[in-house]
Amino acid sequence: MTDPDVTYPEHPSTAWQTALTMLQEVEPPFVPDGFHAMTVVLEYPPGDPGAPPHRHSGPAFGYVVEGEMLFELEGEPPRVLKAGEAFWEPGGDVIHYQDGNNRPDVPVRFTVTMLCAPDQPMFVLVPAEELAERKDRRVARPA
Structure with a gap:
């Protein structure tokens, strides 16, 4: 990540050298020319089911800031993502079934950065x- 031959002895901190924690690394599908990126924060109240089934025009990368999200993509079993966990979805034709709050007692808050195809909405209900x-x-949720 850094060039070992470059140093900054007068810099007041070395914390930046160990501050990075890799949460996820993926190779997303093809991204068309002319795409644009958007980063949003979503917050659902306790027990809220989240958005109805939808899809995105391009890949999306997210991070749960607080609470727990019930996350489900087409072809994958539902799973619970907790604060500090990252997720991604390929976008395109894949249906995003759930992004709701898994907890009845606290809100869930998460960020999503979406790469949006040109001249297409970033969010389309199915x-x-x-x-x-x-x-x-x-995929059925395990009992």
Whole structure:
């Protein structure tokens, strides 16, 4: 990450040298020319189910700041993400089923950076008819 031959003896701190913690590293799918990026913060109250099933025009990378999120993507089992955990989704055709608050007693707050395809909305709700057509792609939650 840094060039070992470059030093700053007059700099008042060395904390920056060990401050980085890798949360996730992925190779996202193709990103089209002309895309733009957007970073948002979402906060749901205790027990809130979050957004209805939706998709994003490009990949999204997120981090749970506080609370617990119930996270579910098409083709993957639902999972609980806790504060300090990162997540990502490929975007495009993949349905994002859940991003709700997993806890009934505290809010959940998370950030998401989305790479948005040009001239397309970053958030599109999936119609009930399409959900029914693709129900075989949804993984059941373990009992």
